[in-house]
Amino acid sequence: MAAIRNIVILTGAGVSAESGLETFRAADGLWENHRVEDVATPEAFARDPELVQRFYDMRRTAIMQAQPNPAHAALARLDAAWPGALLLVTQNIDDLHERAGATRVLHMHGEGLSAWCTACDARIGWSRSLLDEPPCPSCGATALRPDIVWFGEMPYRMDDIFDALREADLFVSIGTSGAVYPAAGFVRQARECGARTLELNLEASQGSAWFHETRLGPASALVPQWVE
Numbered sequence: 001m002a003a004i005r006n007i008v009i010l011t012g013a014g015v016s017a018e019s020g021l022e023t024f025r026a027a028d029g030l031w032e033n034h035r036v037e038d039v040a041t042p043e044a045f046a047r048d049p050e051l052v053q054r055f056y057d058m059r060r061t062a063i064m065q066a067q068p069n070p071a072h073a074a075l076a077r078l079d080a081a082w083p084g085a086l087l088l089v090t091q092n093i094d095d096l097h098e099r100a101g102a103t104r105v106l107h108m109h110g111e112g113l114s115a116w117c118t119a120c121d122a123r124i125g126w127s128r129s130l131l132d133e134p135p136c137p138s139c140g141a142t143a144l145r146p147d148i149v150w151f152g153e154m155p156y157r158m159d160d161i162f163d164a165l166r167e168a169d170l171f172v173s174i175g176t177s178g179a180v181y182p183a184a185g186f187v188r189q190a191r192e193c194g195a196r197t198l199e200l201n202l203e204a205s206q207g208s209a210w211f212h213e214t215r216l217g218p219a220s221a222l223v224p225q226w227v228e
């Protein structure tokens, strides 16, 4: 990686699959048993908040039971050792990158262990259920919702992500199907700005043609190989 200084890494559900967290679009994945329109849109939350809260209660429990795997650990080592700019953009709502020790992490689709108060806009670390409509510790209103970016909502910190993509010498996508925008478009943006692009995935993603190189296999093997 001699000429590389600035790295952007995008991770998806595949990086946490070997930690026991379900992916979305696999044959036995989350969207097989839950309709997206019922649990992952603001309209669903307005219509049936209890169903949505139960879905995220289940996800929160799974996150807390999961442990980082060798892919998370390798990315954390890279983050600690890399002297240049590095941004680890994750679509995942789990905290396994952080628990492995990574610090330069951006959760573009929100965090499972966080609640968002729609009254005062506070974000609060949260590991319990939100079903019983607890008051916001910051303002007292009962307006907490999962701190998750649902379909039709704007992913977080897009300006920071686009700035990093513009400056990237290397863009690496790990364990994401390339089915969801705007994340699916990052490879194209990075490449058009001059970055080398690498995909590490179990199977080729929908955007595979945009990558200079694709390596296929489980993240727990491919990511340590790439980092070391």
Ligand code: BJW
Pocket (backbone or CB within 6 Å): 011, 012, 013, 014, 015, 017, 018, 023, 024, 025, 026, 029, 040, 091, 092, 093, 109, 148, 149, 150, 151, 152, 153, 154, 155, 174, 175, 176, 177, 178, 179, 180, 181, 182, 200, 201, 202, 203, 204, 205, 217, 218, 219, 220
């Ligand atoms: C392994 C492995 C192993 C397995 N090792 N690999 C342009 C065109 C068309 C539509 C749109 C567009 N722009 C926007 C849209 C609309 C929409 C969208 O993209 N729709 C598509 C379905 C087409 N996008 C949005 O609404 C986004 N917002 C937005 O665009 O805002 C602008 C805007 C605002 C207002 C109006 C209009 C525009 C928001 C998207 C929010 C996504 N939310 C979810 C759920 C919430 C989080 C949660 O509950 O966890 O985020 S959906 C779900 O998909 C989740 C994920 O983060 C996301 C991506 O999934 P991911 O991670 O790729 O998982 P999978 O399952 O798809 O893939 C797993 C991969 O891992 C596979 O490739 C496996 O092979 C691999 N794998 N095991 C390595 N061991």
